[in-house]
Amino acid sequence: MFNPFAKKKMSDQKPEEKKNIFQKVKENFDEKEEQINALSTMVRLGILIWSGAILTLAYIKLPPALKIPEQKLDPTFIASVFTGTLATFGVQAAKKHSESHGSGITKADMRELIEAASRVAPSQTIRIEQAPIKIQPSDSPKE
Numbered sequence: 001m002f003n004p005f006a007k008k009k010m011s012d013q014k015p016e017e018k019k020n021i022f023q024k025v026k027e028n029f030d031e032k033e034e035q036i037n038a039l040s041t042m043v044r045l046g047i048l049i050w051s052g053a054i055l056t057l058a059y060i061k062l063p064p065a066l067k068i069p070e071q072k073l074d075p076t077f078i079a080s081v082f083t084g085t086l087a088t089f090g091v092q093a094a095k096k097h098s099e100s101h102g103s104g105i106t107k108a109d110m111r112e113l114i115e116a117a118s119r120v121a122p123s124q125t126i127r128i129e130q131a132p133i134k135i136q137p138s139d140s141p142k143e
Helices: 021-028 032-059 076-088 107-120
Strands: none
Touching: 021 032, 032 076
């Protein structure tokens, strides 16, 4: 029976070799394609962390106690590297409504949604296109 708490004899112990990251990846993944995928993911994560750090440093002011001079850099390139790397992971930045040029819900889509909702549950959707509006209870009793 195997006892994990039993002491090993000195003759049984072999000096462990220190392995670098590439050797660890090679051991953990059998196929060459899996090794390349793992390595590319690590590289992309490294680039993502680096570009995120540079972007953060571009927008914050460091305390004078650190004695690091203020860097004047244009974060446009770093932001494009950051968003490009995020896109490789399947994350895309949202666009502003003014940039989308009508990619929202059209009137026909809204009608279809309202019709589908009315089939599911007996409810009524009221769309108010003019603001402001006040809804107040009436003082008169129901007749």
